[in-house]
Amino acid sequence: MTRFRSSSIAIMAALAALAATTTPAVAQRDFSTVEIKTQKVAGNIYMLEGAGGNIGVSAGEDGILIVDDQFKPLADKIRAALKGINPGKLRYVLNTHFHGDHVGSNEIFGAEATIIAHDNVRKRISTRQESSRGVVEALAKEGWPVITFDASVSVHFNGEAIRVIHVPNGHTDGDSIIHFTGANVVHMGDQMFAGRFPFIDLEGGGTLRGYTKNIADIIAQLPADVKIIPGHGPLSTLDDLKAMHKMLVGTADIVQKKIKEGKSLESIISEGLPEYESWNWQFISTKTWIETLHKELSK
Secondary structure, three states, X not given: OOOOOOOHXXXXXXXXXXXXXXXXXXXXXXXXXXXXXXXXXEOOEEEEEOOOOOEEEEEEOOEEEEEXXXXXXXXXXXXXXXXXXXXXXXXXXEOOOOOHHHHOXXXXXXXXXXXXXXXXXXXXXXXXXXXXXXXXXXXXXXXXXXXXXXOEEEEEEOOEEEEEEXXXXXXOOOOEEEEEOOOOEEEEEEEEEOOOOOOOOHHHXXXXXXXXXXXXHHXXXXXXXXXXXXXXXXXXXXXXXXXXXXXXXXXXXXXXXXXXXXXXXXXXXXXXXXXXHHHOOOOOOHHHHHHHHHHHHOO
C-alpha cells in the first residue's frame, strides 16, 4: 500500500434498509425528511451526512469530486448541498464499495460524471446480488463505474493527488480507501464505523481478519493529525481509528477464548461483552457482533 503522508437516526435507518435490502424495500422508504448536512473537514474537503454512508467532497477550481453518493431518492438533495459548497460541475464519483447506501445515486450522477471504483465493485453492481439479507438488482448501466482498477489509481484534481487504494477483503471484497494527499484527509468507507460495531459483509467477500489487519496497516501509515471521514459516524481522528482497532482485537480475543473453552454461541451471547457495550447500536447489536465474530473465529 502506498504510504500516507502529510444524523445517527438516519444512519441507523439507512443501514437497517441495507441489512434487508431489496429494490422495492428501498423504494418504499420515506426519504422526504432526510436532511443533508455539510461539514468542512480541511482545505477544500467536506463531508456530507444524510441517510447512508458519509459522502466526501472535493470542491475547487476544477469542479466537484464526491466519494460515495447514498440513496437514489436523495440525489436532488445531495446535488443542492454540493451547489451550496461550490457551483462547479460534478466531474467524478468515487465508490468505496458496492453497498446500496453508498452507490444508490450512481444512476443519477453517472449521467454527468465519471464513476471510478475497484474491479469488484463494477462486477457486483452490474449484476443481481443475492444474500441472506435479500436480493439487490443490478444498477442501470448509467450507474456502473467506467474506470476500474485492481490495486490503486490517482485522480489529480483541485490541486492535489487523490489516491484511491484498494485494501484486501475486509468490509467487502472491493473496498477502497480514499486519500486526499494535500488536505491530509482520508475517507475510510465502511472500513470504519466510528464508535460502533462494524458491519462485515461475510457474504460480500468481507472477513473479520482482513478488516482488522487493514485498519492496523492504515494506522501505521497515517500522520497523527490526519482527519478521517468514516463510512458511518462523525468526523474522526487517528485516535478514534485506534480505538476501533483495539475493540476489534479485544472482542475477537474474548470470543476466541470462549470458543476454545467449549462454550456455545448461545452461552457467549448471554455473557455479552460488558467492556465494549458502548459500541452496541441498533444495526449491529452486541448479539449480532458476537455472531459475526463466532462465525469466522469458529472456522
